[in-house]
Amino acid sequence: MIKFENLSKYYPTKQGRRYVFKDVNIELPTDVSIAILGPNGVGKSTLVRMLGGADYPNKGEISSDKKISWPLGLQGGLQGSMSGRENCRFVARIHGYKNTQEIEQKVYEFAEISAYFDEPVKSYSSGMRSRVAFGLTMAFDFDFDVLLIDELGAVGDANFRHKSQALLESKFETTKLIMVSHSMGELRKYCQAGIVVKNQNIEFFPSLEDAIQEYKDTYVTAK
Amino acid sequence: MTRTSLQIMRDTVHALLMRELKTRFGSSKLGYFWALAEPAAQASILAILFTLLGRNSLSGVPVALFLISGVMPFKTFNKTVTQLSSGISANKALFAYRQVSPIDPILTRLTIELATFFIVYMIILSVMAWLGLDVWPQDILELITASLLLIALGFGIALCMSSALIYWQDANKLLGMVMTPMFFISGIFFCATMIPAKYWYLFTWNPIFHAIELSRDAFFASYTTPVGSWGYLALTSLSFVTVGLMLYRVNRIRFATL
Numbered sequence: 001m002i003k004f005e006n007l008s009k010y011y012p013t014k015q016g017r018r019y020v021f022k023d024v025n026i027e028l029p030t031d032v033s034i035a036i037l038g039p040n041g042v043g044k045s046t047l048v049r050m051l052g053g054a055d056y057p058n059k060g061e062i063s064s065d066k067k068i069s070w071p072l073g074l075q076g077g078l079q080g081s082m083s084g085r086e087n088c089r090f091v092a093r094i095h096g097y098k099n100t101q102e103i104e105q106k107v108y109e110f111a112e113i114s115a116y117f118d119e120p121v122k123s124y125s126s127g128m129r130s131r132v133a134f135g136l137t138m139a140f141d142f143d144f145d146v147l148l149i150d151e152l153g154a155v156g157d158a159n160f161r162h163k164s165q166a167l168l169e170s171k172f173e174t175t176k177l178i179m180v181s182h183s184m185g186e187l188r189k190y191c192q193a194g195i196v197v198k199n200q201n202i203e204f205f206p207s208l209e210d211a212i213q214e215y216k217d218t219y220v221t222a223k
Numbered sequence: 224m225t226r227t228s229l230q231i232m233r234d235t236v237h238a239l240l241m242r243e244l245k246t247r248f249g250s251s252k253l254g255y256f257w258a259l260a261e262p263a264a265q266a267s268i269l270a271i272l273f274t275l276l277g278r279n280s281l282s283g284v285p286v287a288l289f290l291i292s293g294v295m296p297f298k299t300f301n302k303t304v305t306q307l308s309s310g311i312s313a314n315k316a317l318f319a320y321r322q323v324s325p326i327d328p329i330l331t332r333l334t335i336e337l338a339t340f341f342i343v344y345m346i347i348l349s350v351m352a353w354l355g356l357d358v359w360p361q362d363i364l365e366l367i368t369a370s371l372l373l374i375a376l377g378f379g380i381a382l383c384m385s386s387a388l389i390y391w392q393d394a395n396k397l398l399g400m401v402m403t404p405m406f407f408i409s410g411i412f413f414c415a416t417m418i419p420a421k422y423w424y425l426f427t428w429n430p431i432f433h434a435i436e437l438s439r440d441a442f443f444a445s446y447t448t449p450v451g452s453w454g455y456l457a458l459t460s461l462s463f464v465t466v467g468l469m470l471y472r473v474n475r476i477r478f479a480t481l
Binding site: 049052053054055056058070071077078079080081082086089090091093094095096 | 234241
C-alpha cells in the first residue's frame with residue numbers, strides 16, 4: 001500500500017505557483033501493476049519522481065512500507081560524467097553493498113554494450129542509457145516490491161525490449177510496476193490497474209480498461 | 224538488511240567520496256601532485272620575492288615557514304568555499320536516488336578538503352624539516368583549532384552560497400570577485416605587528432585575518448598576535464554555519480528540482 005496524505009506539489013513559475021497536485025488523498029495498492037495515464041505536462045513524471053524519492057512534495061507526504069525503486073527513466077539516475085561501471089558501483093554502494101564487483105558484472109552482461117561500459121554515460125545513446133538503467137535494477141535481483149518506470153521502453157531496440165519483457169514477466173509474482181508510457185499496447189501488456197492524473201488530483205481505477213476509457217473521455221478530443 | 228538513517232548517510236558519503244576523489248584527483252595523472260604543488264608553489268614564489276627584497280625572516284620566523292603558515296589556511300578556506308558551493312549542482316543527477324540528499328555531496332567535499340589540508344600541510348612541513356627548518360608548531364592543538372574554525376567558516380559560507388545559487392546563478396561570480404582581494408587583506412604575507420596599530424581596524428573585521436593571526440601565534444613561539452581573537456573567529460564561523468544550515472533546511476525541496 002502506498003499512501004498519499006494531503007499531498008500538494010507546485011512549481012514556481014513567472015505567473016506564480018502552478019499546482020501539479022493539490023490536496024491529494026489516496027491509497028494505491030501494491031499487489032497490482034498500475035499504469036499512469038495523462039497527457040504531456042500534467043505531472044506523470046513528477047508523480048513517479050515523488051514516489052521514487054527523487055522529488056519532494058511541497059506539502060503532505062507519501063508513505064509506504066514497501067520497497068520502491070528509484071525512477072527508471074531517461075532523465076535521472078545515471079550521472080553523465082561517470083562511466084556505466086562507475087554508476088553501477090555508486091548505486092551498489094549507496095544501497096550498502098561493500099563488494100560491488102558482482103553487480104557490475106551483472107549489469108555489464110545484461111546491458112551488452114561491451115567497451116562502452118567504461119566510457120562516460122554522457123557519450124551513450126538513449127538506448128544504451130536505458131540498457132544500463134534497466135540492467136541496474138535487474139542486478140539487485142529485483143529487490144523491490146514496486147518498480148517505477150518512466151517511458152523506459154520507448155527507446156530500446158527489439159532485442160532489448162524482448163529481453164526486458166521476459167525479465168519483467170519472470171518477476172511478476174514479486175515485483176509490481178508503476179509505469180508511465182504513451183503506448184497503450186505496452187501498458188495493457190504489463191498493467192492491470194490504472195490511475196488518471198486530472199484536475200490536480202489522482203483517480204484510481206482497479207481495471208485498466210476503465211482508466212483508459214476515462215483518459216480518453218477527459219483528454220483525447222479526436223476520437 | 225535494514226539500515227538506520229545514519230548508516231545510509233555514511234554509505235552515501237562513502238560512495239560520493241569514491242566518485243569525487245576520482246574526478247577531483249584521478250582525472251589527470253598529476254591530480255594528487257597538484258594538490259601539493261599549488262600551495263607549495265604559491266608560498267615559494269612569495270618566498271623568493273621576499274628573499275629578493277632582502278628579507279630572510281619575518282617577525283623572527285623564516286620567510287618560507289611564515290608564508291606557508293598563511294598560504295595553507297587561506298588556500299584551504301578558498302577551496303572549501305568554492306568546492307562545497309558547487310557540490311550540489313555537480314551531483315544533482317544522483318539525487319534521483321532517495322538515499323542521496325543534497326547535504327551529502329557538501330559533507331563529502333568537506334571531508335576531502337579537511338583530509339587534503341592535513342596531509343598537504345604535513346608533507347610540506349616534513350619537506351621543510353628535511354631542509355633544516357624547525358617546523359614543529361609551538362602549540363599544535365591551537366593550530367588545529369584555528370584551522371578547523373576557518374574551515375568551518377568556509378563550510379558555513381558554502382552552505383549559504385548553495386542556497387543563494389538557487390535564486391541567483393551569478394552569485395558565483397560575485398564570490399570570485401570577493402575572494403581575489405581577500406588574498407591581499409587576510410595577512411598571508413604580513414602580520415598585525417607589521418601594520419601600525421591605528422590601521423588594524425582595516426583588517427580586524429575579517430575573520431580569515433584572525434584565523435591566520437591565531438595560527439601563527441600558535442605556530443611560532445616568537446610571535447604573539449596583538450589582535451587575533453578566538454571569540455570573534457568562533458562567533459563568525461558558528462553564525463555562518465547556523466545561517467547556512469537554516470537556509471539549507473528552508474530550501475531543501477528546491478535543491479532536488481534545481
